[in-house]
Amino acid sequence: MSAQPKSLFEKVWDAHSVRQLANGQTQLLIGTHLIHEVTSPQAFGMLRDLGLKVLMPHRTFATVDHIVPTNELVEPYKDPLAQAMMDELRKNCAQFGVTFFDRASGKQGIVHIVGPEQGITQPGTTIACGDSHTSTHGAFGAIAFGIGTSQVRDVLATQTMALGALKVRRIEVNGKLRPGVYAKDVILHIIRKLGVNGGTGYAYEYAGTTFDGFTMEERMTVCNMSIEGGARVGYVNPDATTFTYLKGRPYSPTGAAWDAAVTRWQSFASDAGCRYDDVVKIDAADIAPTVTWGINPGQGISIVENIPSPETATSADDKAGIIEALAYMKLPAGQPIKGTKINVAFLGSCTNGRLSDFQEVAKYIQGKKVAPGVRAIAVPGSQIVALQCEKLGLDKILAEAGFEWRAAGCSMCLAMNPDKLIGDELCASSSNRNFKGRQGSVTGRTVLMSPLMVAAAAVTGHVADAREVFAVN
Amino acid sequence: MALEKITSVSGRGVYVPGNDIDTDRIIPARFMKCVVFDGLGEFLFYDVRHTPEGVPTGHPIDKPEHKGAKILLSGANFGCGSSREHAPQAIHKAGFRAVIAENFAEIFFGNSTTLGIPCVNAAREDIAKVAAAIEKNPNIELVVDVAALEVRYGSDKIPVTQRESARDGLVNGRWDAIGDLIDGIPSVQITAARLPYMAAA
Numbered sequence: 001m002s003a004q005p006k007s008l009f010e011k012v013w014d015a016h017s018v019r020q021l022a023n024g025q026t027q028l029l030i031g032t033h034l035i036h037e038v039t040s041p042q043a044f045g046m047l048r049d050l051g052l053k054v055l056m057p058h059r060t061f062a063t064v065d066h067i068v069p070t071n072e073l074v075e076p077y078k079d080p081l082a083q084a085m086m087d088e089l090r091k092n093c094a095q096f097g098v099t100f101f102d103r104a105s106g107k108q109g110i111v112h113i114v115g116p117e118q119g120i121t122q123p124g125t126t127i128a129c130g131d132s133h134t135s136t137h138g139a140f141g142a143i144a145f146g147i148g149t150s151q152v153r154d155v156l157a158t159q160t161m162a163l164g165a166l167k168v169r170r171i172e173v174n175g176k177l178r179p180g181v182y183a184k185d186v187i188l189h190i191i192r193k194l195g196v197n198g199g200t201g202y203a204y205e206y207a208g209t210t211f212d213g214f215t216m217e218e219r220m221t222v223c224n225m226s227i228e229g230g231a232r233v234g235y236v237n238p239d240a241t242t243f244t245y246l247k248g249r250p251y252s253p254t255g256a257a258w259d260a261a262v263t264r265w266q267s268f269a270s271d272a273g274c275r276y277d278d279v280v281k282i283d284a285a286d287i288a289p290t291v292t293w294g295i296n297p298g299q300g301i302s303i304v305e306n307i308p309s310p311e312t313a314t315s316a317d318d319k320a321g322i323i324e325a326l327a328y329m330k331l332p333a334g335q336p337i338k339g340t341k342i343n344v345a346f347l348g349s350c351t352n353g354r355l356s357d358f359q360e361v362a363k364y365i366q367g368k369k370v371a372p373g374v375r376a377i378a379v380p381g382s383q384i385v386a387l388q389c390e391k392l393g394l395d396k397i398l399a400e401a402g403f404e405w406r407a408a409g410c411s412m413c414l415a416m417n418p419d420k421l422i423g424d425e426l427c428a429s430s431s432n433r434n435f436k437g438r439q440g441s442v443t444g445r446t447v448l449m450s451p452l453m454v455a456a457a458a459v460t461g462h463v464a465d466a467r468e469v470f471a472v473n
Numbered sequence: 474m475a476l477e478k479i480t481s482v483s484g485r486g487v488y489v490p491g492n493d494i495d496t497d498r499i500i501p502a503r504f505m506k507c508v509v510f511d512g513l514g515e516f517l518f519y520d521v522r523h524t525p526e527g528v529p530t531g532h533p534i535d536k537p538e539h540k541g542a543k544i545l546l547s548g549a550n551f552g553c554g555s556s557r558e559h560a561p562q563a564i565h566k567a568g569f570r571a572v573i574a575e576n577f578a579e580i581f582f583g584n585s586t587t588l589g590i591p592c593v594n595a596a597r598e599d600i601a602k603v604a605a606a607i608e609k610n611p612n613i614e615l616v617v618d619v620a621a622l623e624v625r626y627g628s629d630k631i632p633v634t635q636r637e638s639a640r641d642g643l644v645n646g647r648w649d650a651i652g653d654l655i656d657g658i659p660s661v662q663i664t665a666a667r668l669p670y671m672a673a674a
């Protein structure tokens with residue numbers, strides 16, 4: 001043990017630092033590289049152009065998620081571009097010796113769901129993936145970076161990338177969440193308070209008794225959206241909850257190696273008294289069910305608040321932002337967000353497409369029906385999540401209520417597959433981004449919320465308070 | 474690997490106002506259904522440059538006086554959201570060689586630097602001054618001087634900042650790290666050997 005107390009970020013960084021580069025950055029070892037069909041083909045192309053191999057194929061894992069149709073299982077897919085990307089990934093994995101969780105494997109799914117459920121995502125490791133929501137894996141006490149395609153090339157070729165160290169902000173949430181308030185609300189609340197670029201240059205360490213009590217799935221939901229607050233990395237220190245989750249997973253160590261791994265994993269947790277560049281404290285009781293009203297994830301309010309009006313802006317920037325957002329969202333300034341008519345309800349994504357998300361919805365939606373005129377889809381985040389749900393009959397409960405039960409994929413989170421909004425449809429969505437056009441229509445509108453709030457919106461036909469709709473208390 | 478030393482970028486500028494311009498806006502996801510980056514340039518800012526019916530909206534980069542501009546100016550938190558390198562690729566393929574903004578989202582900044590596109594930070598009022606000069610004379614030449622950390626235009630100049638590792642990489646021709654990273658592979662193997670989880674199964 002070193003005398004100087006260190007944060008998890010520093011310890012993982014130090015353990016993976018290879019050397020300092022001439023420009024002052026660090027050549028950082030990336031222990032686990034996750035790839036998918038959208039941001040990897042060009043990287044493999046660059047590798048071929050340079051005549052290079054994948055340095056550590058055994059530490060590289062692929063799946064397909066962004067472009068897979070969730071209502072079409074047989075190839076060739078109707079969309080030839082989607083099929084071409086599928087074929088390319090399959091070819092690249094075969095040629096370079098990379099493990100590919102293809103649809104035929106029964107283990108395919110959104111890359112940020114597959115890594116944890118396979119036990120590939122482990123504490124004290126570094127992870128990179130050509131996707132900004134890679135921060136999800138930080139829930140395990142890993143340092144996980146979303147990267148661009150040139151860096152995918154770097155990691156394929158050298159298992160490293162060039163990076164500068166980040167500052168660390170500890171975000172402590174203490175206390176018990178009120179009934180009907182979820183991990184999604186916690187992260188929407190944090191982003192609302194700290195801003196969409198408040199995390200630039202920082203890794204977020206989520207801590208406090210609220211996080212101590214969270215399940216791994218709840219921790220993943222929060223870490224997932226770190227990037228929406230501008231933080232490239234978010235993590236929770238590993239603890240017994242982490243180890244229990246990992247025990248027995250396909251890629252988890254076994255026997256004596258398991259015990260050694262747990263000891264090692266524990267050693268990565270931030271030391272008491274370590275230095276943070278910033279500390280933010282939040283009282284769990286202050287967090288309400290939160291929904292977005294605008295065009296970035298920081299434009300959120302609690303379900304009982306009114307939509308902001310330009311007059312209440314705190315700065316000229318804020319005012320311009322409100323005007324632009326209201327014009328795009330076609331929402332009335334100063335009016336309650338509750339009651340806003342919705343057209344589509346989307347349950348799924350790497351933020352909220354896990355078993356517990358569907359369990360929570362099924363628990364309350366049983367016996368209720370999706371409102372007429374609302375298109376509702378439920379998309380499990382992985383084939384394994386789908387199977388877990390189906391074993392419990394959750395798919396039937398959701399289907400009975402009027403949700404279409406789909407196959408695993410990114411679906412309507414990002415409009416790279418057939419699941420899209422049409423025209424200016426408004427979608428109550430459990431996903432992570434409400435950017436203009438994000439869900440596939442240039443005038444489509446997204447309201448981000450927790451899965452249970454999506455269910456409440458689906459059954460009432462408008463943005464609603466799930467606590468009232470489902471008598472949550 | 475010898476790379477060009479990017480000490481400055483000269484050319485005409487175009488101002489695209491707004492804060493939090495995300496990478497979905499820079500390059501909408503549907504244009505990422507591709508296995509190469511070629512052809513992305515024409516889809517830069519596509520959904521802002523066109524109505525839903527596909528009619529041009531008169532976006533700044535489409536104005537005749539800004540055709541051929543090489544330097545993009547914008548607001549705060551430019552490039553936030555998705556990590557897609559397709560965003561800086563689209564900017565580059567549309568002919569832009571430098572971006573001036575109040576500040577940049579982390580991943581976008583790194584992706585751009587790796588492509589040799591200098592992203593420099595400037596104060597809002599300074600960006601407004603340059604934008605006003607462009608508005609007055611769209612042909613005015615801007616010089617984004619990465620070495621000296623200033624942008625010169627006409628007889629004026631504004632100070633800019635840039636993370637030192639990026640500046641160093643650009644001006645010394647090592648903005649794409651791949652060569653250095655490959656050189657370090659023997660050390661990579663040593664570091665990996667110390668980490669039990671890196672062992673081959």
